[in-house]
Amino acid sequence: MNGATNHLNFDAVVVGGGVAGGEAALNLASNGYKVLLVEKELSIGGKMIMLSKVFPTLDCAACITTPKVSEISRHPNITIYTGSEISNINKIAENNFEVTVVKQPRYVVVEDCTACQLCEQACPVSVPDQYQYNMVGRKAAFIPFSIASPKAAAIDIESCVLCGACEKVCPTHCIDFTQEVQTLQIDTKTVILATGFKLFDPLMIPRYGFGMYKNVITSMQMERELAPTRPFNTVLRPGDGKVPDKIAYVLCTGSRDATVGNPICSQICCMYSIKQAQLLMGALPMADVTIYYINIRSFGKGFEEFYQQAKGMGVNFVKGKIGKISEQDNGNLTLRYEDINEGILKEADHDMVILSVGVLPNKDASAFFSQDELQLDPYNFIYQTDELVSPARTSIPGVFVAGTASGPMDIPDSILSAGSASSEAISYLINGQ
Amino acid sequence: MKKKLGVYVCHCGGNISDYVDVEKVKKAIEDEGGVYLAKTTMFACSDSNQKDMVDDIKRDDLNGIVVASCSPKLHLTTFRNVSERADLNKYNYVHANIREQDSWAHSNDKEGATEKAIRIVKAAIARARLAEPLVPNKIVAQKAVAVIGAGVAGMKAAIALSDMDCPVYLIERSPFIGGRVAQWGKLFTSNQPGNELVEGLYNKLINRKNITIFTNAEVTSNAGSIGDFKLKVRVTPRYFSGLCSDDQLDKAIEACPVEVADEFNFNITKRKAIYRNTFSQYPQTGVIDMINCTRCGKCEAICDKIDLSQKEEVLDLQVGSVLMATGFDPYTPEAGEYGYQETNRVVTLPQFARMIEMSDKKLMHNGKEVKNIAYIYCVGSRQPEGGNTYCSRYCCTSAIHTSVEVKKKFPKVYNYHFTRGIRTYGKQEQLYAESLKQGDIYLQGDEDNLPEVVVQEKKTLVKVNDILSAGRAIEVEADLVVLVTGMVPRADNSVGSLFKLPKGRDNFFNEIHIKLRTVETFIDGVTIAGSCQSPKNVMESVNSALAAAAKSYSYVSKGELETEPVIAEVDEALCTWCDACSTACPFDAISMSNDKEKAIAVINNAVCKGCGMCLPVCPTDALNLIAYSNKEIESMIDALAVD
Amino acid sequence: MEIEKGKTFKYLKEKREVSQQAKDGLKEFNRIKKAILDALKEGELTVIQLSEKLNMPRPEVVYYLMSLVKYGFVATGEVDDMDEYFTYKIKQ
Amino acid sequence: MAEKIRKSAKILVFSTEKISDPAIDMAGLLKLHYPPTVYTISVPCSSGIKPRWIMHAYEKGFDGVFIAADGTDCIFGESCTEKTGHLVGKTHTMMKQKSIDPARLKMAAICSVCSESFVKQIKGFNEYLLKTINP
Structure with a gap:
């Protein structure tokens, strides 16, 4: 079987099996189109399936993701390749793409x-x-x-x-x-890119001590600690297994920060941090949770109310920029920050710090295309050529973008954007342009 | 047939099992009559558990299933599908809600919650023992969608549906289509003017053969439901039988003696009772506003295409689905709110946008050049007391974009932003940076420290204790105060009531599930798009419009829909035909039949909606609702009542 | 060569060298696993106690201990009076 | 018969699938607590509840029955309120015949987001019933 290639036909290839890709695939499939869903990881479900609960309803993420995932995996019109990556996409003509997939x-x-x-x-x-x-x-x-x-x-x-x-x-x-690596040649009529986002790596901000101080963790790690399938079976600090009781969130870690190359706002960190704070207060009733922020951006439906609810539960909100984090002998952390309300420098001790890391572009997609140019925006997200009127269009006609591949967004916006991409893809499939 | 039931009690990854002892629940019910197997599961809805259920049903020949988990609104269909995959009639599946109505509601009383769960599951078992296999009704779905509202969301949805080969009726209440975007100047991020955007969409709309546009048209009644909505649409005439020449129309408008406030310009200008579209509105023709017209006939005398005798029409439309895109109203400040209406130096952001559009060279207001502009944010949003608690999402970006545009057009102005924390989420952040770069001043208050507007005879002052400079009291003398008003639901959203659309706490139309089912509503066949669901910017509205179009299309594309077989049935032995039930039925689904030995009631299965209104009125208890029979309900009550 | 079902690893072993890193990693894990399990044989310990006893950094103790909990070798004991540290014990 | 003092009354709620049941779900979501001896059976529309079901509940030991009615939001038509009122009246007559305190049946319109109102109503009803159970 070494090096064997198979030729397969689909109406649409959806790249990325997260919420956006899954939703787009389902929309197309339920309208009778044959879809190939290509996922790099070993499971579909993207980042959402890894979350604890979701704001502002506090539904458990698994409860609302798993049925969707199971609908996708059972749909007769959807074929799923996990552990697979796109190596090339060539546009031959309208409604005619050649896609090469490498299946590990x-x-x-x-x-x-x-x-x-x-x-x-x-x-x-x-x-x-x-x-x-x-x-x-x-x-x-x-x-x-x-x-x-x-x-x-x-x-x-x-x-x-x-x-x-x-x-x-x-x-x-x-x-x-x-089993060997398989290279598959696929003919398809349209392509939807739902390649998602990457999380900011806080190693890029050495003054926060991530990597060095083990009780400084990322928000995604805390997400796992709070999830039903959690690594420690309760919330513990990874430095010494202590149940934390004075927890700090550092918002805008890697967002709104030109010094790390990401000047834009990640759109989700305020809300997921507020959500985690609420969950922590539930899990550890004695705990103190402080959120250090620049602006709280609770802008979506029910978000502002959710923010007020967190305040009501006793979450501390401090408008302040974190200068430096340092570690004490017992593993506790000292945060040096500028209290903006009072205009002075302050210090505060916490026994665990969560860095609310931002959303970065996944640049994989532009490398798929060797002939055509998939344009990126100034922040390296996929460029939306007609952002206001046809937000799913890209610089290559017939290639559409769904979800966070085009910019930071939360789950509902990803779902809507996937609806938008699939709707445009159907029009393209019918009208051939 | 003796029932062999499978019962699954879900942990929901802690959501249930943190408060309800699920193992205890399992033990308590495993010896109930009919229970063949009882299991607990971490996630009943997970793929692996679904597979296990299918295997269990097939292996053990189970003929009834109970899952005790979350609300049936989330997963009833999931588990009905599981039954079907195992070749078990899906109506032999019974759902028990032990999350929303138990573990979460009684998270303060674990013992009580566990006790309640046991009874809820026992009641579901009692019901499953009696459940009968049923066959869903099939109904014809009209392959057409009514899109209500022709703003950017409605227009885009109509085009998408048309592309999917689905006939569309686009119904707009006002005389012109284009909605709120038509009233806006340059739009962020493309900087395309609103009128151009509307023009592009309009040109597409009129080229589609399967789109019918109605302006000046309002849906006045609705009968029917998913698959077959029967709408009455009242179309008010434009009072034009054809096109007048531009010149004639100008003269006719000039001749009109009636002047009223122009709502397109948010009442900062006036228009006549006969008026034309502005260049951003379509169709490009005139219209007469009969509410204000005095029928003096002066315009009719100028152009013979003007016809005051036109009569309003009522049309009947039949569609399979309705897509609501009725949009929003800008918040109107109360008199005195930040000086509104106390001085004409205070305007709203939409009014200001119109002012910029209408001025060139110098930004003038009341005969004076405007230099200092103070923007007050969160007017009508995030209100600390009562009123609107939500954030309107679009306004920070919109206000900053306006301030950037005004500075470009009139470089001499100074912008002062009185904010409550800037929310330029995502890539909109770049705009905030641009505004800072051009020298705009930002000041910030919070809910306990709102800015204050002091109106004096000659000047207007805006004051705040600025938290960005350690609470220093700062005041700005403003030539113009712009109130950055949020979005509120349409003042007249009565069309929503015609479809019984539920509203949320914020009074916007409510979706089924905020995360994954944002465009569907509890009313089958009705979808929502754009800012009638919640505040949105243009791109977000368009995304939701396309998502809603795809959803509406899925209701009608197959030409056929399955509906619940839950309808009323008559016990012929007990019925003595007294007419009480047919009077009670709101759908005329019951009539008298003489086919048998005596007169009895018969149900028209295709028309019956299964509300059960006929049940309590029957003097002989001859009526039952399928799946809600006396036996089923009373056996559930028995199970719940046991001490 | 003949590929025997259930012993296909032999086939791959012919074709592919196991990396030194993988071999070393396994050795290291076995060493630490044994050390932790031996230490816990004498009684329940907290992360800090284990760290002192084994002369191993605390974060590493947490990581390996939690892995051993996950693999079913170790169970979580009681939390101290201050609700701060749990003890860990050999799973019976 | 000597009964021990009960902490909460046993209440049967009839909810409606599209309107009031979602409100009761949301009460759970918002963690608005009410007594766990409140049980819900949901039906398509409150105007389809049979008086004999309500009477059956009292016979089996329920202290109170609460109808979480659709009110004017009912998707089956506006006559719902009137018809639900009518069946409540009919049940009251039956209750009087059996010497059951008519106040043990309560009806209120609960809209799809009226979670707080539901919890308030249920708590009030529970307090009233407790007074009659534990005099």
């Missing part, structure tokens, strides 16, 4: 895997679990996370020592180390 071997036959986890138990290897943002280990033979879709094991071949323990215990003999 999972070393597990998904159809035969029952997710019994015996391989996971047998595997001797332990490496940091990327789905828990490295706060805990996972095996080299592993199920990505409990609500993953497909819910099937995978082998992390880079960490695998090829001991064969997993194969020995697998009751369905679904582990298969003979």
Whole structure:
């Protein structure tokens, strides 16, 4: 099978299996179009499936994502490739694209895997679990996370020592180390890019001490600590396992900050931080939560009320810019900040600091196109050529953008943008232009 | 048939199990009559659990299922689909709500919540024991959509539907289409003027054969429901039988003796009772406003295409779905709110936008050149007491964009922004940076420290204790105070009541689920788009319009829809035909039949909506609602009542 | 070569070298796992106590301990009077 | 019969699927607490509740029955309020015949976002019922 290529036909290729890509794929599929959904990770569901609860309703993210994910994975018109990446997209003519997809071997036959986890138990290897943002280990033979879709094991071949323990215990003999990289040639009529966003890496701001001080974590790590499938089974600080009781949020970490190359606002951090603060007050009733902010941007439906609710629950809001974070011997952290209301420098001690990291562009998409130019905006998000009237259009006719690939947005806006992209794609499929 | 039931109690990843002892619930119900297997599950809705359920049903020949989890509004369909995939009739599935109506509502009383969960699940089991397989009714879906409101959202939705090969009726209440965007100048971020944007959309609209546009038209009644809405649309005439020449129209307008405030310019100018579109409104023809017209006939004498004898028409439309895009009103400040109406030096942001559009060279107001402009933010939004608690989302960006544009057009002006914290989210941040760069001054108050407007005879002062400079009291003498007003729901949103559309706490139309189902409403077949759902900017409105179009299309595209088989049925033995039920029925679904030995009531299955209004009025208890029979309800009451 | 179902790892072993990093990582994990489990044999300990006993940085103790909880070797014990630190014990 | 003092009354709520049940759901979402001895059965429309169901609830030991009615929002038509009122009247007559305090049946219009009003009504009703149960 080495190097074999398959030729396949679809009406649409959707790149990215997060909420936006999933919604776009569903819209197209339920109108009778054949869709290929290509996802880089081992599971669809994007970042949303990893969240704890969502603002402003405090629904658990899993409760509203999993049914959607399962609808997508069961839809007869949708084919899903996980662990797969686009290597090239060529536009031949209107309604005629050639897409090359590279599918990495999972070393597990998904159809035969029952997710019994015996391989996971047998595997001797332990490496940091990327789905828990490295706060805990996972095996080299592993199920990505409990609500993953497909819910099937995978082998992390880079960490695998090829001991064969997993194969020995697998009751369905679904582990298969003979799998190879597959290159697939796909003909399609339209392409939707839903490649999502990347999180800001706070290592870029050394004065916050992330990486050095273990009790300084990112908001995504806290999201995991609060999720039902959490790494520690309760909220603990990773520095020494203490239950924190004085927690600080540093908003605009990597957003609205030209010094790190990202002058724009990430649109979601205020709200997810307020949400986490509310959840923390619920989980740790004795805890003190302080949010250091420049402006609170609770602009969406029900958001301002949610912000007021957090204030009512006793979350402290301090208008202040954080200058420097330093660590004390006991792992506690001292925040030096400018209190804007009083116009003076102050210091405050906290035992855990959460950096509310911002949204950065995922630049992968522009590399897909070798012939045509996929234009990016000044911030490297996909450029919307007719932003006000046809927000899903890109510089390549027939290629549409959905969700955060075009800029920061929250879940409802991603869903609407996906609705918009699929609607434009259907028009394009019907009218061929 | 003896029931073999499967019962699944969901942890909901802690949402339920943090307050309800789900293992205890499982133990308490596993010996109930009919229960064959009982399980707990971390996420009942997860794919793997759904698979397990299908396997269980097939392996053990289960003929009834109960899932105790969240509200049925979220997952009833999910589990009905699971049943269907396992070849079990989906009406043998019963949902028990132990989250919204138990674990969350009683999170302060774990014992009480657990006790309640046990009874709720037992009641659901009792119901599942009696559940019968049912077949959904099929109805014909009219392949046409009515789009109500022809602002940017409505226009864009109409075009999208037309592209999907779906006939559209675009119904606009005012004489011109274009909505609020037509009233705006340059738009952020493209800097395209609102009128050009509207023109582009209008040109597309009139080229589509399957779009019918009605202006001056209002939906006055609605009968029917998803698949077949029967609308009555009242069309007020324009009183033009054809086009007058520009010259003639100008003369006719000049001749008109009636002058009224021009709502297009937010009443800062006047217009006649006969008037033409501004260049951003379509169709490009005149109209007579009969509410103010005195029928003097002066205009008729100038152009023979003017015809005051035209009569209003009422049209009947049949559509499968309705897409609401009725938009918003700008908030109108109360008299005296920040000096509004106390001096003409205080205007609203929309009025100011019109002023800029209408002035060139110098920005003049009341014969005086405007130099210092003070913008007061959050007027009508984020109100600390009563009123509107929400943020209107568009206004920070809009005000800053206006201040940037005004500075470009009139470089001598100074902008002072009295904010409550700037919310230029996302890429709009660049605009805030641009405004700072051009030298705009930003001052900030908060809900306990709002700016104050002092109106004096010759001048107007705006004061605030500025929290950006440690609470220093700062005052600005403003030639013009611009109140940055938020969005409020349309003052007359009666068309929403025609469809019984639910409204949220903020009085905007409410969606089913804010996260994942933003354009659908609780009223089947009716979708919402644009700022009638919540404040939105142009791009956000367009995205929601396209999403709503796709959703509305999905209701009508197949030409057929399934509806719930929950309808009334008559126990012929008990019925003595007394007419009480047919009088009670709001849908004329019940009539008398003489086919049998005696006169009895018969139900028209296609028309019955399953409300049950006929049930309590029957003197012989001969009527029942399928799935809500006496037996089913009373057995649930029994299960809930057990001590 | 003949590929035997259930022993396909042999096939890949022929074709691919296991990285030194993976081998070292496994050794390291086994060493720390043994150290933590041995230490806990004598009784329940907190992260701080373990860190002192094993002369291992606290954050590393947290990471490995939590991994061992996840893999089912260690269980969480009680929290102290101040509601600050949990103890951890060998899972029976 | 000696009964111990009860903390809360046992109340059966009839809610409507599209209007008042979402409001009761939202009360949970907002963590507005009410007694856990309040149980809900939802029906398509409040005007379709049979008096015999209500009477059945009293027979089986419910202290009170609360109809969370659609009011004028009812999707089945405006006559809903009047018809629900009528069936309440009919039930009151039946209750009097059985010497049941008519105040043990309560009706209020609960709109789809009237969560706070629902909780307030239920708490008031509970207090009233408790006074009659634990005199």
